[in-house]
Amino acid sequence: AVVASDDPRYLGQEFDPGDRAAQILADLEAAAASGGVSLDELAAAQVDSRALRTSAILAGLDLANRRTAISDPGALGLIDALAAWDGTCGVESVGCAAYTALELRLTANIVGDELGDLARDWVGNVFSWVVLERWLAEPTPSAWWDDVRTSGVSETRDEVIARSLVGAAADLAAANGGSGLPTWGAIHTLRLQEQTLGRSGIAPIEALFDHGPYPAPGVNGAPENLYYDAGNATTGLATATGPDVADALRIDLRKAFAVRAGPSYRLAVDVGDWDGARVIIPGGQSGSLFDPHDGDLTERFLGRQWLDFPFSPEAVRAAATGTLTLTP
Numbered sequence: 001a002v003v004a005s006d007d008p009r010y011l012g013q014e015f016d017p018g019d020r021a022a023q024i025l026a027d028l029e030a031a032a033a034s035g036g037v038s039l040d041e042l043a044a045a046q047v048d049s050r051a052l053r054t055s056a057i058l059a060g061l062d063l064a065n066r067r068t069a070i071s072d073p074g075a076l077g078l079i080d081a082l083a084a085w086d087g088t089c090g091v092e093s094v095g096c097a098a099y100t101a102l103e104l105r106l107t108a109n110i111v112g113d114e115l116g117d118l119a120r121d122w123v124g125n126v127f128s129w130v131v132l133e134r135w136l137a138e139p140t141p142s143a144w145w146d147d148v149r150t151s152g153v154s155e156t157r158d159e160v161i162a163r164s165l166v167g168a169a170a171d172l173a174a175a176n177g178g179s180g181l182p183t184w185g186a187i188h189t190l191r192l193q194e195q196t197l198g199r200s201g202i203a204p205i206e207a208l209f210d211h212g213p214y215p216a217p218g219v220n221g222a223p224e225n226l227y228y229d230a231g232n233a234t235t236g237l238a239t240a241t242g243p244d245v246a247d248a249l250r251i252d253l254r255k256a257f258a259v260r261a262g263p264s265y266r267l268a269v270d271v272g273d274w275d276g277a278r279v280i281i282p283g284g285q286s287g288s289l290f291d292p293h294d295g296d297l298t299e300r301f302l303g304r305q306w307l308d309f310p311f312s313p314e315a316v317r318a319a320a321t322g323t324l325t326l327t328p
Helices: 019-033 039-046 053-061 073-083 094-121 126-137 157-175 203-209 298-302 313-319
Strands: 189-192 211-215 259-261 266-270 273-280
Touching: 019 039, 039 266, 039 273, 053 094, 053 126, 073 094, 073 157, 094 126, 094 157, 189 259, 189 298, 211 298
Parallel strands: none
Antiparallel strands: 189 211, 266 273
16 A cells, blocks of 8 residues: 555554565466466465565676675675576575575665664565665665765775675575585574473473474565564674774574564365365474374475365365264
8 A cells, every 4th residue: 555645644664565465466467377377376376485576686786797806705606606596495595595695694784884783673674675675776876885883984885795795605604514505494494382381491391392493495575485583683783894894793594594483374275176175284283292293294384285175074074084072
């Protein structure tokens, strides 16, 4: 919804650019153009791991033309990974890990000097994606690119991007045991925590009640949105500085991209064939400890697999593997 500029009424500050809806709509329109949306195509649209913002931001970064100005081997490896990336965020994707780390580091470098530790609430969220895309597209660089803590120096957009490439490569190497680039599933993980004893702080008890961590696909802003709160994993925002002094900014990528929220279930239904419906949930059919169905669907959920979901009494009876009788 858009409020007219001359309208004095304030409706709130919640905002979303609509990228997920636009991607789902594009997927369904493409399917419909070929003769109608099948159940397979409806299910696939729910696990599309592409985020619309990535193509525009990568175009603005123009990484192919930055290689000659960069000597850091890690940064060059990051550029190579992004050049080979197809835009999807499966668990084996190195390009997705490279992109998200660079996006996070670049945003923190741009606003950390002005916002300090307050930037934790801003970097990596939907506002930062929209503004970053705008800043990269502006022919005249915004004043935000300059680091206000360095006297007598005015940092350029190219310098900040180059520094962010080096920093992101270091963040990725640290998350990968000291060198190289990790896969997305290595740093984007899902852990299902039981809400009482599963949060006890006693490791053996938590191991009984909790499940994971599991490598997780998807990315913030994509239809397959297994959400993370990246800003809370940044430290040194208030003291990180420009190239003339040590950069104190640190980003723990494993903490940054740990899944905090996601869909409680996925459902695909053809209303002309209710018994052909499919469903999947991220946990299990049972929440009881030691039950064989406690957490038994998580790997299916993360693997983008589905279960049959019969509706009619006849189909339910035919699919049943057991019967629970409650007698008063």
